[in-house]
């Protein structure tokens with residue numbers, strides 16, 4: 001189908017690279033787009049799918065390699081699905097800690113039963129920059145937003161995301177356990193099936 005020994009990961013997020021490489025194992029080497037360029041494309045799409053495709057095409061164009069992109073985020077029920085595709089930019093680009101603080105504030109006094117949320121991950125794989133048939137895989141992970149941060153693992157909103165099947169925050173899970181059950185794990189599972197890697 002395509003040479004998948006080397007794929008460029010269209011992401012500047014070290015947390016994603018670590019998780020995706022761990023899920024893929026040694027048969028596929030993920031190279032970060034950061035090796036080729038430090039310029040991040042503007043995420044102008046209105047959906048996770050559009051942004052994932054846009055990032056994958058951009059990375060394939062820059063690197064000349066097949067490219068995998070991950071567009072992901074946190075959709076909070078009480079906020080009508082926000083921050084959603086804007087999760088990384090929720091606190092205007094001030095980073096994870098500011099995003100988490102803003103989310104806690106937005107849910108101040110909201111009772112537990114109304115704090116439902118889901119992590120969303122869309123993976124897009126393109127064989128080359130103009131690929132007319134990107135492979136798209138998605139994964140969801142249902143949980144709840146805690147009232148205070150807890151845990152040191154992971155990245156992003158992990159310290160605020162309570163995982164019902166473990167009764168722990170996502171940042172309290174071991175990396176290996178998160179990689180078995182997360183939104184990203186589900187999307188990667190589908191991708192491996194699509195690629196005949198399992």
Ligand SMILES: O=c1nc[nH]c2c1ncn2[C@H]1C[C@H](O)[C@@H](COP(=O)(O)OP(=O)(O)OP(=O)(O)O)O1
Pocket residue numbers: 010011012013016040043070071072073074087088089099119154155156157158170182184
């Ligand atoms: O497993 C996760 N655990 C915690 N937080 C997560 C997770 N997965 C996505 N997230 C959050 C981080 C960021 O606020 C947004 C992704 O934004 P997103 O644009 O896809 O990624 P990004 O800008 O960090 O890197 P890049 O676009 O270069 O891949 O959702």
Ligand SMILES: [Mg+2]
Pocket residue numbers: 043088
């Ligand atoms: Mg981004």
